[in-house]
Amino acid sequence: MASNAAVPFWRAAGMTYITYSNICANLVRNCLKEPHKSEVISREKVHFAFSVWKEGKPLKPVTRSDSPQE
């Protein structure tokens, strides 16, 4: 008995709430005056490593990062 009420346009386009909320947050961060903008601009940056597992063992880890590699 699912409701057919209108869904938000972003969900209709296949986006999740978290994606929508993070996009909104980034747009707001980019519209700040200095020095506030420099302080917060790094909040968007992510740095993580993950490995695909096969037959109970991890394969080589892949690193995704917004920060320049040292």
Added chain:
Amino acid sequence: MVIIPATTGQMGVLPGHVATIAELKPGVLSVHEGNDVKKYFVSSGFAFIHANSYADIIAVEAVPVDQIDSAAVQKGLADFTQKLNTATTDLEKAEAQIGIDVHSALNAAITG
């Protein structure tokens, strides 16, 4: 009193408000204490109003309105209006629409 930018419209919350969970849209949250008003721009999020008259505001970004840069807002609004015209996929259109909504709300916050 607090006025929160709920997706269903501006909602005024006084002590004794019925317990509510409201989804927020990008907009101004204003806190009124006597004659003193503090305005914050919230990027999106939720407001939880509890039965004991406490309210929690959950937002990824909430900034005092005087930290918003007007030139960046105008440029963003123009950029995303342009992007909406050239967008082809649903996702591009959604992203452009989000850009327009957020920048329009930012604009209203600094000019209101």
